[in-house]
Amino acid sequence: MENIETKELKTAFYATFSQGFFATLTFSMFMVNSPILFDLIDMTKTEFSMGFIIFGICNVITNQLTTRFLLPKIGSTNCLIIARLLYAFIPFSIFYFSSYNFFIFVSMLWGISIGIQAPNIFTQVAIIEEKTKKILNPIFKSSFNFGFLLGAGISSLCLGLEIDPVYTTFIVGLFVFISTLTMYFFGLNMKYDVVNKDPRFSIPNYKIIMFASINMCIIAFMGIIIQWSPLWLVTDLSAPIFLVGSIVIFFNLGEIISNMFASKLITKLGEVIVGPCFAMVGSTILVLSIFSQNIIIIFIAITLFGMLISNVMPIVFRQAVKNSQNPIPVTISHVSSIAFVGAIFGPAVVGISAETFGLTFNMYALGVIMFLIALLMFFIMREDKLVGVEGIEPTPPK
Template sequence: MSSFARTDGTSDSADVRAARFATRAMFLVCGTVTASWAPQVPLAKARLGIDDGVLGLTLLGLGAGAMVAMPLAGFLASRFSSRVVTALGGLVICLSLPLVILAPDAPLLGLALFLFGAATGSMDVAMNVQATAVEARGTKPVMSSFHGMFSVGGLIGAGGASLLLGLGLSPLLVAVVVSGLMLVLLATQAGSMLPPERRPAQSGMRFTLPRGIVLVLGLLTFVLFQAEGAVLDWSAVFLHDARGQDPAVAGLGYAMFAVAMAVMRLAGDGITSRFGGETVVRLGSLLAAAGFLLAVLAPWPVAGLVGFALVGVGAANVVPVLFSAAGRVPGMPPGLAISTIATLGYCGILAGPAAIGFVADHVGLPMALGIVAALLVATAAAARAVRV
């Protein structure tokens, strides 16, 4: 049984139920708006007339903004209110998306993406702090369903923006439609999140350096985000180059991964409640490792698709359990602990794919993906870290 929710048979209060719904809405907002930028990337490249190298540099602004903002957001969420930081982050995400589309040159695009990334990182940390508070006040694990709504938002954002662009809407109009709809959801639900807990005046919050178990949880998050980045950036390349699939089929690798992850996260609260966080981390990491190994070792193209879907099934609920564990670390404010592992996770999803490319240049892409599988096995071995 999970160790982070009450199981005494009592039901959740009305304010907890409302906060749970509102927090799911925040995850949906964040996932939808951020993912809606993905179909716009090639259009921005063509409009500005920049090459891949310049585009890559401008896209670094998004990750840099997130990593700079995350530690500060964690401190502010713990010191003041995760509700306020979540709402403000969501507001800036929605308002900055059209600015990204309007950027007239590469430097201003990078600056707009830095703002967009900072808002995304701030909201990401703060809504996870809110999620740990909702889970602590409730009677059962709920973190996986929160992250599941982020995954659903990603599917809605990327798919919806692609559909609207395909119907002939301009990139700016698509951004305005997405941002406008999400602003309505944000405005109607933000007030239902839990307010900050009252703290004794003498226990003023101080900025505390992460240490011990938080760093362990952060390293595990790094591995899981690196695995996600590997599928995002390298699954299509692997299926095309190593398995001879045409680009349309090769792109299904990530699609199957994303759908599998969304479905498993929506079912993850029940799984975590039944088997416990440690088992979810151990078996989920092993299952994800098996997915990578199936993809790279089995010679049949369909095995690659099944393998990447299996990675999504296994990895889906590991990160939510790690975030829940970080929020329960004694002696450290939840905001600081969560911002630490979130920042390390972003390092994994940003630096991991580049490292895979470097290794692939020397030993081949199948071996590089095999190393990711080995790191997931090591994560399974360290699953006891969630016992906090």
């Protein structure tokens, strides 16, 4: 029979799950509608990438400040409420005002809001994992996939019906805004928060830097799918407009399927197989499918790619907490801050590459880069005996 604490933590996990879902729902709707934005404000791919560079810079700075000053004062759940309120109407405002200067401005605001959210949301998951002794990170990651999936589906449908993105983003934004009530009533109680009593900035150890760098590269280059695949489908593969969000949909569908079975897979096969080994196979499948230039084959390959790389980031967070001597919030802040550096240089590299070599080249590059990232992770995890399958067993809160 469940005790009161177990019920509280279970409910809190669902609330934290909803936070991840709504964050990616709004982002996905913006990205799938981005081909229309190019026409509205007549910007280049490089100019579009500049918004994401600014997003990344604001994200990293806010991430560090939040963990050290905002979280100890108001708690992780209140931080998540503030973040959701901030980004709820950002996609709507971009399409409504249709101005490049405004796009740059709200990119700053978006970066700040996700900078507030990122350390708190992953800290909550780590705390709940530690207290329940369950593997929850892969399941939590599926919240992002559900958000991307629904956002891409709604946007593709509305584009096919020729509904103005201003209307769809406003309705969804209103829903996201109201949904903050779920965090207010059911979010993680402040008594469970692990407070960092020493706000001084610290340098993470070698292992944390290496694991965080893996996530940094993933964030830097996975934008090729999230940012550029809608445009790639329409321009290079001549897909009809109603298929514009298909790659985002199939990729996230594959990740959801994998995340649902991640705990059992890790228990049976171990994290080295489920993480880097699966990712290397998925990357190879992606590259081979692009050679075909066949939309159906690419859709199947993207689904398999999503399934096989989906557990890399959750495993990175688990290993980082295990290998850190710092309190959980500080460790998560280190990992997420370094990871989101990828959002600073990634868009610039990808944008310039798209302008110079084309979007198809970027898709090939994604497969090759993910293979190399997985190979690096394989060697890091083989270096020592790392966290086992029995649970996360993080360093006790200090």
